[in-house]
Amino acid sequence: MKLGNLIKFEQSFQLITESDEALAVEGITDSTEYLPRHIYFIKNKNFMADFLQSEDALHIGVIIEKKFFDLVSPDQLELIKQKAWWVATVLDVNLAMSFLSKPFYDEKIGNPNDMVDGRQMGTASIHPSVWIAQGAFLGENVTIAENVKIHSGVTLMSGVTVGEGTEIFPGTTVYRNVKIGNNVRIHANCVIGADGFGYNFSKGVHHKVWHMGSVIIEDDVEIGAATCIDSGTFSPTKIGRGSKIDNQVQIGHNCKLGTGVILCGQAGLGGSTTIGDYTVFGGDAKAANGLKIGKGVQIAGGAGVINNVEDGEVLGGFPARNIKEWMKGVAYIRKHSLSSSKDKSE
Template structure:
């Protein structure tokens, strides 16, 4: 989509702009000269100076931060403008063009499974009945994809990965921008999911693909049934997520993190190496490595246990 087409769609006069083919929407860090980025929070302004983006959606008050060589597109609400434009860069999960699936020696695709175009299945992997594999998905060696698993387009799966029945990998994240009159405008997620070697994902889990970039589950991680992993999350090596854990978008963990059942996080939070979070723990801040936490509001585990004991004593006295 050309920049002048974008400007016309947004109702902006193209005079003074240089036209070019916008290949994708991107982050400040990853953007190339053919990409478009946006700034919706002041804390990201300092990243503009080092970005290679060709153009940026930005508010009037921040236009002075646009570096020379980058074109600033002034809009009232950059996040909303980005949401509208994301639909033009969305990719299909199933296309009519592309190569037939490439199935390596010893791999089995059962009757009733569906494979899209440009799919690759590694040696000795099994795709069971009812599974749906989108275009461009790559599955490594010795994997097991159980019945009724859905893997959206361009997902990359390593070796010895097990994904149990009913799980969905690579669906859109839960992202919307909001108009002044309260309408919710969908943000199309154009990133991917990458799952490294020796990961096991339980039944009826959901792993959302990234807005741009990737959602990544690192090697050796084990995920129980009914877990939700939001867009752009990064799950560290050998992490354990117990049933009904929910991770909001852009949560990241270090290695060997353990989260008990129904624990959850807010967005853009990092949990350090070897952290343990008790069941139903509500994580609303970054957590340092080698610590244990519990409760809501979250406290260090020893403090939470003392608090709970004292609370019970107070209730007994009142009774």
């Protein structure tokens, strides 16, 4: 998309640098994966610091929320201008994200053919050793490596890649451009790569943020039945090598799971939460969005994590806290509730 065309989708868009409006802008990026010739949004000092401190943030177009722009010092603004490809302001970054994500989504996803099987169209690339049951559907440009098993009712939408030795069980749907590694097992009725739950509210309307980051599942991962892993917004949701995910788990957009993470049944992760290597979530444990949870952490079943967690911590309860403290609290409440009941009976 041409830089000068952005105002068609976000009317408050205003360039503050002298830039060629014919520049080709390729998409939207974020701090986890700065991509050149893409847009990066700055809403507050944290986003500004990420951009200025990153060595990877090169050839990036920057859009700053106007009320924050007015607070930026001249020296800081000069640093942004020196580093950025171009700089512009909008009245509301969240709404701009909703409005601008749609045309970039349309450009990136395009209009692939997910109506006629890629085997029939001749666009699917399938190793001769692959086993595909009746009733499976492969979209345009699907690639499947050797010794893969695809069961009945599986849908692989356009652009999906599946690594060697992977098995996908009945009824699972894998959305566009998802990348699945080697020796992965995905059990029945999972949904991989559906849009994340992202909306921005204004004047009585929930404006959708269009998700185009997709999902990357690394080697040796196992995913239980009826689990959902949402697409990243502008960069991928990632499931680290050797992670094991139980049944009915929800993983929000842009989550990053390290190596060997364990998520037990009905665990849930809010969007953009990062989980360190070999961390374990017990059954029905939850984490709020945007958290950083360290390596080797243990979260007790039913716990609710609302703050960042350091490496090696063991937590329980809601809000989650040191498990010994939580258990003492539970014992205290039980002791006094029993004492109160006894007093009333006497």
